[in-house]
Amino acid sequence: xxxxxxxxxxxxxxxxxxxxxxxxxxxxxxxxxxxxxxxxxxxxxxxxxxxxxxxxxxxxxxxxxxxxxxxxxxxxxxxxxxxxxxxxxxxxxxxxxxxxxxxxxxxxxxxxxxxxxxxxxxxxxxxxxxxxxxxxxxxxxxxxxxxxxxxxxxxxxxxxxxxxxxxxxxxxxxxxxxxxxxxxxxxxxxxxxxxxxxxxxxxxxxxxxxxxxxxxxxxxxxxxxxxxxxxxxxxxxxxxxxxxxxxxxxxxxxxxxxxxxxxxxxxxxxxxxxxxxxxxxxxxxxxxxxxxxxxxxxxxxxxxxxxxxxxxxxxxxxxxxxxxxxxxxxxxxxxxxxxxxxxxxxxxxxxxxxxxxxxxxxxxxxxxxxxxxxxxxxxxxxxxxxxxxxxxxxxxxxxxxxxxxxxxxxxxxxxxxxxxxxxxxxxxxxxxxxxxxxxxxxxxxxxxxxxxxxxxxxxxxxxxxxxxxxxxxxxxxxxxxxxxxxxxxxxxxxxxxxxxxxxxxxxxxxxxxxxxxxxxxxxxxxxxxxxxxxxxxxxxxxxxxxxxxxxxxxxxxxxxxxxxxxxxxxxxxxxxxxxxxxxxxxx
Numbered sequence: 001x002x003x004x005x006x007x008x009x010x011x012x013x014x015x016x017x018x019x020x021x022x023x024x025x026x027x028x029x030x031x032x033x034x035x036x037x038x039x040x041x042x043x044x045x046x047x048x049x050x051x052x053x054x055x056x057x058x059x060x061x062x063x064x065x066x067x068x069x070x071x072x073x074x075x076x077x078x079x080x081x082x083x084x085x086x087x088x089x090x091x092x093x094x095x096x097x098x099x100x101x102x103x104x105x106x107x108x109x110x111x112x113x114x115x116x117x118x119x120x121x122x123x124x125x126x127x128x129x130x131x132x133x134x135x136x137x138x139x140x141x142x143x144x145x146x147x148x149x150x151x152x153x154x155x156x157x158x159x160x161x162x163x164x165x166x167x168x169x170x171x172x173x174x175x176x177x178x179x180x181x182x183x184x185x186x187x188x189x190x191x192x193x194x195x196x197x198x199x200x201x202x203x204x205x206x207x208x209x210x211x212x213x214x215x216x217x218x219x220x221x222x223x224x225x226x227x228x229x230x231x232x233x234x235x236x237x238x239x240x241x242x243x244x245x246x247x248x249x250x251x252x253x254x255x256x257x258x259x260x261x262x263x264x265x266x267x268x269x270x271x272x273x274x275x276x277x278x279x280x281x282x283x284x285x286x287x288x289x290x291x292x293x294x295x296x297x298x299x300x301x302x303x304x305x306x307x308x309x310x311x312x313x314x315x316x317x318x319x320x321x322x323x324x325x326x327x328x329x330x331x332x333x334x335x336x337x338x339x340x341x342x343x344x345x346x347x348x349x350x351x352x353x354x355x356x357x358x359x360x361x362x363x364x365x366x367x368x369x370x371x372x373x374x375x376x377x378x379x380x381x382x383x384x385x386x387x388x389x390x391x392x393x394x395x396x397x398x399x400x401x402x403x404x405x406x407x408x409x410x411x412x413x414x415x416x417x418x419x420x421x422x423x424x425x426x427x428x429x430x431x432x433x434x435x436x437x438x439x440x441x442x443x444x445x446x447x448x449x450x451x452x453x454x455x456x457x458x459x460x461x462x463x464x465x466x467x468x469x470x471x472x473x474x475x476x477x478x479x480x481x482x483x484x485x486x487x488x489x490x491x492x493x494x495x496x497x498x499x500x501x502x503x504x505x506x507x508x509x510x511x512x513x514x515x516x517x518x519x520x521x522x523x524x525x526x527x528x529x530x531x532x533x534x535x536x537x538x539x540x541x542x543x544x545x546x547x548x549x550x551x552x553x554x555x556x557x558x559x560x561x562x563x564x565x566x567x568x569x570x571x572x573x574x575x576x577x578x579x580x581x582x583x584x585x586x587x
Contacts, residue, residue, distance in 0.1 A: 005384045006067050008393070008459035010466055012060060021467045023060045024460035027053035027451055028489065031534060035551045042538045042550035043440050046447035053451045057458035067383065068454055074380045075453025077397060079446035079535070083139065083491070085406030087441070087539055090132075090140040092434040093339050093413040094147055099430055100420050105328045105336035107151045114269045116277045117154065118214045118226040122233045124148050125166035126210050127262035130237065133167060133174040134254030135347045139445075139491075139539035140409075141167050146543050153280050156544035161556045162213055164531040164540055168564065169206040169237070171493050171527035172198045173245065173253040175405060176351045179493040179523050180250055186501040187519045191250060197520035197585045199245025199253065201571060202527065203238030205564065206257075210234040212560060218278050225274045232268045237261035251351070338419045343412040350408050357403070364396065371403040385457055393457065440547050444538035445491070452489045461489065465500050469507035476511070476576035479504060479518050480525020480568045484561075487529030491536055496526040513576055517584050521572040528565045531557045 013020040027049045034045035050072065057063040057071075097103040113123060125145050132141035142163045149159035172179055173195075180198060184191035210230035214222040223230075241257040248256070328336075349356055350371060358370015361377055368375045376399045383395040401407060417427055435442075455461045464485065468478045482504065486496025500522050508518035530536055537550040546552075574580040 005386065006063055006457075007386045007390075008388055008457075008462065009061060010388055010459050010463045012062065017463060017467050017470065020060070020463050023056055024455070024463040026056055027455060027460075028485075031448075031451070032532075032554070035534065035537070035554045037551075039551035041440075041548045042534055042541070043444040043447060045551075046444050046451065046534055050447050050451045050454070053454045053458075053460075056460060057454050061458040061460065063458045067385075068458065070380070070382050071385075071395075071454045071457035072450035074383065074395060074397060074457075075449040075451070076446040078453070079449030080442065081399070082404045082406055083449070083535070084438070084442045084445050085404060086409060087139045087143050087406075088434060088438060089406045089409035089413060091143050091147075091438060091543065092431050093343070093409060093416070094144055095430045095434050095437075096413060096416070096420060096422055096427065097336065097339055098151075099426070100422060102332070102336040102338075102420060103148075103151055105332050107148070108326055108328060109333055109336060110148070111152060113266055114229075114277075115279075116226065116274050117152065117280060118217045118222045118274070118278050119229050119265065119269060120152050121149065121154075121162050121166075121213045121217050122210045122226075122230055123262055123265055124152070125162045125213055126233060127237070127258050127265065129163060129166050130170035130254050130258035130261070131344075133170040134176065134252075134258060135343060135405075139536055140405075141170075142536055142540050143543040146540055150544055155280055156546050157549060157552060157556070158216070158280075160540040160544045160546065160553055162216055164536060164553065164557050165216065165560050166209060166213060167530055167536070168527045169202050169209050169241075170254045170258065171530050172202050172523045173241070173250070174493065176347070177251040177253065179497050179526070182494045183497040183501045183519055183523055186498055187505050187515070189505070189516055189519055193516050193585045194520055194523075195250030195253070196246045197516050198523050199242050199250075200583045200585070201520060201524040201568065201575075203242045204571060205524075205527070205568065206238035206241060207231070207234040208564070208567070210237075222278065225276075225278075228272060229265055229268055233261045233265045236264035335419055339412065339416045342416045342419075343409065346408050346412045346415070347405075350403065360398075360400065360403070372400060374402055375400040383457070387462075388459075395457070437545075438542050441535075441538040441542035444550075445535035448489075448491065448534045448538075452495070455489065461486070462503070465503045469503055469510075472511055473513075475507050476513055476518070476521075477569050477573040479507075479521040480528075480565060480572055483522035483524065483526030484529040484565050486522070487526040488533050491530070491533035493523055493526040493530070496529070497523055514584050514586070516586060517572065517575055521568075524572070525565065525568050528561050528568060532561045 011017045011020045030052050031045055031049035034040040054068045057068040058065055114120060129141035129145040132144055146159045146163035149162060150156055180195045181191055184194050210233045214226045214230045237257045240260040241253050244253040244256045351357055356370055358368055358372040360368045360372040360375050364377045364379050378397045380395045380397050385393040385395060387393055465482055468482050469475060471478050482500045483496050486500050487493055490496060501519055504518045504522045505515040508515045532554060537553050541547055541550045541553060575583050
């Protein structure tokens with residue numbers, strides 16, 4: 001036996017799962033209290049919570065200090081690559097468009113669809129954000145769609161909140177359905193069955209989220225005046241996500257749904273207009289900090305053409321009152337869209353053309369093909385961990401230099417440079433600016449992933465999972481909570497499925513429930529933890545230039561996360577009963 005061997009125990013405190021769980025959840029409680037109650041900066045809150053996780057791993061789970069620290073190092077490495085590697089390159093591409101003025105063209109192009117910011121929130125945060133989620137996943141849609149909303153005049157914190165809440169329904173099929181394929185791998189269930197089952201859960205969420213977005217922008221009035229385009233967007237997205245995941249292609253579900261929903265809203269707004277447009281007033285961002293999810297603010301004071309309405313101050317104008325229109329040439333519009341068109345082309349080629357995609361190495365020491373030819377799978381040095389059954393816990397680190405989503409974004413940006421007429425020197429300066437802009441987000445994500453990995457490797461996360469799984473028949477209601485918890489800790493539906501997928505089907509078997517339903521519930525419930533995960537909060541805050549306000553964002557979105565989670569729990573429970581059992585794949 002190696003000195004570094006560590007055997008996980010799931011109930012080391014007196015053999016009691018419940019008592020041990022009180023200690024296992026401590027790092028998460030500390031993190032959320034520091035963020036949401038004490039409003040501490042995310043990186044500092046993450047650092048303190050990381051220290052708590054080390055103490056719990058060593059003192060409660062008898063993990064050696066070197067193993068705990070080494071597990072954290074593995075998590076931190078994963079936090080940088082591939083997660084922040086994606087965000088860095090996505091924001092770099094965005095910064096290039098801003099510096100060259102092409103982003104203003106893109107903004108005007110989106111604004112022409114509708115000058116109503118409630119409708120713009122639907123198109124950008126939900127439909128366009130879903131497309132980014134489909135292509136890159138992780139924090140990319142939150143980062144890019146939030147800054148696009150700011151360019152259209154949204155206040156930074158509201159823009160970040162909208163992007164976080166919108167980044168829900170598409171997540172399970174994000175990054176070309178990697179969460180679903182990962183879930184199939186760890187559970188041994190057919191990927192098509194899992195994709196179809198998730199496609200009978202998240203489309204219902206898709207109908208609700210756009211309605212929530214217009215409420216966040218403009219409260220009850222926004223819901224009353226713009227429910228129609230929100231419903232058109234959500235229904236179209238949900239229908240096409242269902243059709244694609246069940247009958248066409250699981251990996252392309254979000255791409256098809258996002259494009260269909262954007263087109264539906266575009267066509268609908270050609271024949272429908274709200275009685276009045278909604279435009280954010282000029283409000284101090286610091287005055288906005290204590291506003292609620294509905295966007296309540298303390299304004300500087302009304303200006304000409306601005307009227308107070310309840311807790312918000314809105315600028316209203318009729319279509320005839322709009323200012324002089326800037327006309328962009330077709331070539332300028334093409335250049336503005338070029339980076340995103342290039343991203344789509346590169347991702348489709350890299351993920352859907354077998355000769356280019358290739359196959360990754362199956363295990364350390366083997367070689368892949370295509371883009372995976374240079375991929376390396378490394379056994380993380382010094383970690384030898386076994387679960388309670390004596391099976392080896394995977395502690396590998398994948399370095400897919402070429403096929404990583406972040407690298408594909410980098411390639412897309414490089415290929416776009418000639419179209420944007422940007423020289424190499426200017427591009428490098430923009431990259432340096434991007435790294436400086438994201439430095440605290442990078443630190444936060446690495447710290448949080450270190451915390452997550454320590455909880456995973458020590459066995460603390462499994463302790464919490466087993467506690468929930470022991471609920472018997474009630475497990476159908478609690479199942480989505482496991483996925484939600486996993487994503488809240490790791491920030492990734494893929495990681496949550498890796499963590500709890502096998503546990504879900506084991507618990508399902510013990511409770512006599514459908515294994516396909518419970519496994520899918522892990523992914524569908526997980527998408528609702530995305531908006532409160534500390535790394536996503538850090539990404540959103542950094543993208544809009546509001547570093548240190550992660551706690552404010554957390555308080556704004558936590559209610560949405562919990563309400564949506566409750567709805568998903570009820571849906572999954574009903575699907576486990578004769579009421580909605582007809583929705584379950586294989587029934």
